[in-house]
Amino acid sequence: MRVLITGGAGFIGSRIATAHVARGDDVLVIDNLDTGLRSAVPAGAEFVHADITDASATADCFARFRPELVSHHAAQMDVRRSIHEPSYDTEVNVLGSVNILRNCVEVGVGRLVFASSGGAIYGEPVTIPAAEDSPIRPLSMYGAAKYCVEQYLATFARLYGLHYTILRYANVYGPGQRPDGEAGVVAIFAGLMLEGRRPELFGAGDKTRDYVYIDDVVRAALLATDRGGAGPYNIGTGVQTSDRGVFDAVAAAVGYRGEPTIGPERKGEVRHIALDCRKAEREFGWRATTNFASGIAATVQHLRVAHRG
Ligand SMILES: NC(=O)c1ccc[n+]([C@@H]2O[C@H](COP(=O)([O-])OP(=O)(O)OC[C@H]3O[C@@H](n4cnc5c(N)ncnc54)[C@H](O)[C@@H]3O)[C@@H](O)[C@H]2O)c1
Structure with missing residues (x-):
């Protein structure tokens, strides 16, 4: 084709x-x-x-x-x-x-x-x-x-x-993602932690996304x-993951032991979302199968190599 x-x-x-x-x-x-x-x-x-x-x-x-x-x-x-x-x-x-x-x-x-x-x-x-x-x-x-x-x-x-x-x-997150994309927080947190710098959480870190x-x-x-x-x-996955949840998952994959700094809440951002994806499963047999921790580990591994290079 x-x-x-x-x-x-x-x-x-x-x-x-x-x-x-x-x-x-x-x-x-x-x-x-x-x-x-x-x-x-x-x-x-x-x-x-x-x-x-x-x-x-x-x-x-x-x-x-x-x-x-x-x-x-x-x-x-x-x-x-x-x-x-x-x-x-x-x-x-x-x-x-x-x-x-x-x-x-x-x-x-x-x-x-x-x-x-x-x-x-x-x-x-x-x-x-x-x-x-x-x-x-x-x-x-x-x-x-x-x-x-x-x-x-x-x-x-x-x-x-x-x-x-x-x-x-x-x-969407994974190896090769951009820090300014919709799942940018994964790349931003990982990039900072790999450099030993402290990421910032906006507000209480309770904003959720579907990764x-x-x-x-x-x-x-x-x-x-x-x-x-x-x-x-x-x-998507149907699962909500908070900014704090992303922080913890990335920290575990990087081996980072610090705490985030807390910045002010940012306006104009969706506070909570996850997607019901049952229609894709019904109509063409798709569902997400990658577990968040292993997806984050693969993303961090990719960034680690890029940082070294
Ligand atoms: N990454 C996410 O989380 C996400 C979520 C929902 C939807 N999307 C959509 O998926 C698509 C791909 O996103 P991505 O994350 O890979 O982003 P990306 O920026 O990596 O990819 C977009 C590509 O489009 C190219 N591009 C931009 N403007 C162009 C133009 N005027 N003419 C030709 N090429 C142009 C860019 O150079 C880039 O290669 C986009 O339509 C985006 O809106 C992404």
Whole structure:
């Protein structure tokens, strides 16, 4: 199968690209290397340095490669930046996505998989774990843009018959994750502890998130492509882990014995969330299987090597 992956030089996209190459697919990665790394693109995948907002560069890629599947992972993924620079966030996350959708229709792509965010679109959920039919009340422009693209997908489907699958990821962590991503706290705490510095907890450290390991996410993306419908599908664990819980897990993996410093509560952040992922299990047989402590140990091990290098 010919698979075009936007954002395929990034944390999640590069791992999905690797999985497609491993199963014998032809892979083309489009990425502007804003946060991604050229070195993360797997050998065996073609790489085009282009921006998803560039109509002519993307049209050339689609016309030449004629993808059967598009995995759309390119995004401005910094939630705080979306609040400070909402126009920039819209340009990349909405207009760039619409440009990709338009290209899909132009060349008759069989299916598009979209990386949405379960951590950002529900806002503060009424019921935890939040299922896919929970009220959509984002607390950031990033979340609003992700939901906006979900609506564009449904509209493109009604107008042009585009087939798509929406995956609403929880906070994805693992080797190669970025400190400014949605699960940034894992990389931040680990980086500081490995340098012997004290991490800061904001507020009481009782804010909770649903942390899902990268390998589980990659498996979900491939299974959903093969067997899923339009979704949306939450991809998480259903478990809430507090900032203090992350601190303790990372400290255990690093062998760090200090205590955190306590900073003021940060405004505009979701306080508690976890995702109900039973729909993904029912419809394509996926559930997260990585235990948090072992996922954290693998992440810390990766950072330890990177720190030494
Ligand atoms: N990491 C998480 O916890 C998480 C949670 C929910 C959803 N997501 C979504 O999953 C996707 C991948 O996230 P990630 O964590 O791998 O982030 P990442 O920053 O590592 O990957 C994003 C990639 O997109 C590229 N990119 C950014 N702007 C671009 C543009 N205008 N044109 C072309 N390429 C561009 C970047 O260079 C990068 O390689 C994103 O859509 C993100 O919103 C991530």
